[in-house]
Amino acid sequence: MAMEYRHLGRTGLKVSVLSYGAWVTFGDKIGVPEAKKLLQLCRDGGVNFFDNAEAYAGGKAEEVMGQAIKELGWKRSDLVLSTKIFWGGAGPNDKGLSRKHIIEGTKKALARLQADYVDLIFCHRPDPETPIEETVRAMNFVLDQGWAFYWGTSEWSAQQITQAWDVAHRLNLVGPAMEQPEYNLLHRDKVEKEYAPIYKEYGLGLTTWSPLASGVLTGKYSKGHVPADSRLGQESYKGLKEKKLVDETLDKVDKLKPIADKLGVTLAQLAIGWAARNPHVSSVITGATKEEQVRDNLKSLEVIPKLTPEILEQIDNIVQSKPAADQTWR
Structure with a gap:
C-alpha cells in the first residue's frame, strides 16, 4: 500500500503518516551501517x-543519523528532519528552554546531524523555570536564522500551548505549529480530550510517539515473561517496566489479539494503524532495531481502512480508555 502524506497541522508541509524515530536505538543499539539499512x-x-x-x-x-544520511546521499529536500531541545548536558545552562540553551543546543544539534537546518524543532518538554515569552522569542530567532522551518512542543499541556500562542499573537511572532505527545490505545486523554479545543483554534498538527506503548501493544510481554533483549528487559528501563507491565494491561492486550487475527494483521500493526486513523495525527513515529520490524510497521497502513466503527467499538470495549464522548475530537 502506498504511503500517505498529510499536512503537518495547518502548515503547507507534508509528512508521511508513518515516520521513523531514533529514540533508544541510534547510538545505543545501532551504529551507522545498521542505521543506513x-x-x-x-x-x-x-x-x-x-x-x-x-x-x-x-x-x-543525531550523529549516527546525520552520518548515515550523508553516506546514503539522499536529496535533502526529500526529507523532513526534526530534533528536540531540552536536555543537552549536565551544566546549569545545558538544559531547559532558555534563549541561551535553545540557540546553543540547536547549533550543536545541527552540527551532529551534519545539516544546515532541520525542518522541525521541538521544545522537548515545558520549562517552568523559563518564561514562555523567552522561549517563543528564541524559537522565532531559530526560524529567522533558517536553522528550522517550523517549531513546536512535546508533552506540553493545552494551557501552555495556548499561552505560547497568546505570546506569539501579541508580539506578531510565529506560534507552535505542532505538538509531539504520547498517543496509543492505552494513553489517549491528552490527544483526544485535553487538546480537543485547540486543534481548530491553532491548527495544531501531531507527530505522536510510542504507538506501541513501549512494546506492550506488540503482545510480546506476558505475565512473568519479559524478553531479555526487549526495551523493558533492560535495567535502565526498570521503572518503565513496573509502570507498563501491570496485569490489567496485559489482560487487555491478550483480548485484542482475536481482533488483530480477524483483520489478518499483527497486534503491533493494529496499534499503529489505530493511532494513524485519528485525523489530527499528522504522523505516527515508529521505532525499529531490525529490518523486519520496519517492514512490518509499514504494513500498518493497510490496517487503517479496516478500522470500521464496529471494530473501533470492539477495541474501545476492551481497552476502556476512551474519554467521555462529549469531550473528545469526535
Whole structure:
C-alpha cells in the first residue's frame, strides 16, 4: 500500500503518516551501517519524516543519523528532519528552554546531524523555570536564522500551548505549529480530550510517539515473561517496566489479539494503524532495531481502512480508555 502524506497541522508541509524515530536505538543499539539499512527501508516504503533529539543517546543518535544520511546521499529536500531541545548536558545552562540553551543546543544539534537546518524543532518538554515569552522569542530567532522551518512542543499541556500562542499573537511572532505527545490505545486523554479545543483554534498538527506503548501493544510481554533483549528487559528501563507491565494491561492486550487475527494483521500493526486513523495525527513515529520490524510497521497502513466503527467499538470495549464522548475530537 502506498504511503500517505498529510499536512503537518495547518502548515503547507507534508509528512508521511508513518515516520521513523531514533529514540533508544541510534547510538545505543545501532551504529551507522545498521542505521543506513533501516533508513533506506523506510525511504523505500515512502517515509520522509525522521525524528531525533539532542537527548537521545547523549547526542549520539543525531550523529549516527546525520552520518548515515550523508553516506546514503539522499536529496535533502526529500526529507523532513526534526530534533528536540531540552536536555543537552549536565551544566546549569545545558538544559531547559532558555534563549541561551535553545540557540546553543540547536547549533550543536545541527552540527551532529551534519545539516544546515532541520525542518522541525521541538521544545522537548515545558520549562517552568523559563518564561514562555523567552522561549517563543528564541524559537522565532531559530526560524529567522533558517536553522528550522517550523517549531513546536512535546508533552506540553493545552494551557501552555495556548499561552505560547497568546505570546506569539501579541508580539506578531510565529506560534507552535505542532505538538509531539504520547498517543496509543492505552494513553489517549491528552490527544483526544485535553487538546480537543485547540486543534481548530491553532491548527495544531501531531507527530505522536510510542504507538506501541513501549512494546506492550506488540503482545510480546506476558505475565512473568519479559524478553531479555526487549526495551523493558533492560535495567535502565526498570521503572518503565513496573509502570507498563501491570496485569490489567496485559489482560487487555491478550483480548485484542482475536481482533488483530480477524483483520489478518499483527497486534503491533493494529496499534499503529489505530493511532494513524485519528485525523489530527499528522504522523505516527515508529521505532525499529531490525529490518523486519520496519517492514512490518509499514504494513500498518493497510490496517487503517479496516478500522470500521464496529471494530473501533470492539477495541474501545476492551481497552476502556476512551474519554467521555462529549469531550473528545469526535
